[in-house]
Amino acid sequence: MRLLALLSGGIDSPVAAHLISSRGAEVLLLHMDNRPYCDDRSLEKVNTIATRLRDVSGQGMPLYVAPHGENQSDISRLCDRSYQCVLCKRIMLATAEKLAESLGAEGIIMGDSMGQVASQTLHNIKASSYGCRMPILRPLIGMDKLEIEAIAKEIGTYETSIGPEQSCLAVPSKPATMAAPEKMMAMEARLSIDDLVQRTFDSVCISDL
Numbered sequence: 448m449r450l451l452a453l454l455s456g457g458i459d460s461p462v463a464a465h466l467i468s469s470r471g472a473e474v475l476l477l478h479m480d481n482r483p484y485c486d487d488r489s490l491e492k493v494n495t496i497a498t499r500l501r502d503v504s505g506q507g508m509p510l511y512v513a514p515h516g517e518n519q520s521d522i523s524r525l526c527d528r529s530y531q532c533v534l535c536k537r538i539m540l541a542t543a544e545k546l547a548e549s550l551g552a553e554g555i556i557m558g559d560s561m562g563q564v565a566s567q568t569l570h571n572i573k574a575s576s577y578g579c580r581m582p583i584l585r586p587l588i589g590m591d592k593l594e595i596e597a598i599a600k601e602i603g604t605y606e607t608s609i610g611p612e613q614s615c616l617a618v619p620s621k622p623a624t625m626a627a628p629e630k631m632m633a634m635e636a637r638l639s640i641d642d643l644v645q646r647t648f649d650s651v652c653i654s655d656l
Contacts, residue, residue: 448471448472448473448553449472449473449474449475449550449551449552449553450467450472450473450474450475450547450552450553450554450555450556450584451474451475451476451477451543451546451547451550451552451554451555451556452464452467452474452475452476452477452555452556452557453477453478453479453539453540453543453555453556453557453558454476454477454478454493454496454497454510455478455479455489455493455558456488456489456492456493456496456607456608456612457558457608458592458595458596458599458604458605458608458609459558459559459560459563459587459595460557460558461496461499461500461558461599461602461604461608462558462586462587462595462598462599462602462604463556463557463558463584463585463586463587464476464500464508464556464558465500465503465504465598465602465604466586466587466598467556467584467586468500468504468506468508469504473506474500474504474506474508474556475508475509475511475547475550475552476497476500476508476509476510476511477510477511477512477513477542477543477546477651478490478493478510478511478512478513478654479513479515479539479542480512480513480514480515480516481515481516481519481615481617482514482516483516483616484516484519484615484616484617485612485613485614485615485616486612486613488610488611488612488613489612489613490512490654492607492608492610492612493510493654494510494654495607496604496607496608497510497654499602499603499604499607500602500604502603503602503603509653510653510654511546511651511652511653511654512651512652512653512654513542513546513647513648513650513651514647514650515535515538515539515647517646518535518538518643518647519531519535519617521638521643522534522535522538522617522638523617525634525637525638526634526637526638527623527630527634528619529619529621529622529623530623530626530630530631530634531617531618531619531622532564532571532618532619532622532623533571533574533575533622533623533626533631534631534634534635534638535617536571536575537574537575537577537631537635537640538640538643538644538647540555540557540575540576540579540583541578541579541640541644542644542647542648542651543555544579544580544581545644545645545648546648546651547581548581549648553581553582554581554582554583554584555579555581555582555583555584556583556584556585556586557583557584557585558585558587559572559585559587559588560587560588560589560590560591560592560595561588561589563592568624568625570624570625570626570627571623571624571625571626573628574626574627574628574631575626575631577628577631577632
């Protein structure tokens, strides 16, 4: 079984990738590069984390990188700012699904933990997943932060994840927590989201760091 994990420089997504790989799945990694809404340290952290996950799992775990900054700009310019995080996640998932299909992967792994941040409320998880055809595995969904941190420390990703990094500058002051799929779809039409996802997919590359 081959699966594609969305990987950030945070604590949660490396743990999610590890848990699924420990069940015997072949895991590939995708990082959505948020620059210029973050700094270069974000990509450096992700590469360090990916190396650690390879060491722990014994797998090759290639790391794919997709440019996401222009998407953030388009969302901010054309859509309700409160939906920035939901639409960001929607584009991430759509890009991941397209890449997974091209690589022969059968599903997507995410580090969502219920209610931990605005994009991970039940309403927002439902909205951001709308239309996704592949199964989405969320192994952390019922864990609390201390449980996730304990696993991160055990596998050696925690110290890297908590290292210095610029917070995402695209996050709105008041993100929506009960996103309506209908409103989200209307904003996706403004974005021409299929073209946007294709643009992002066409620019995916394998990290050489």
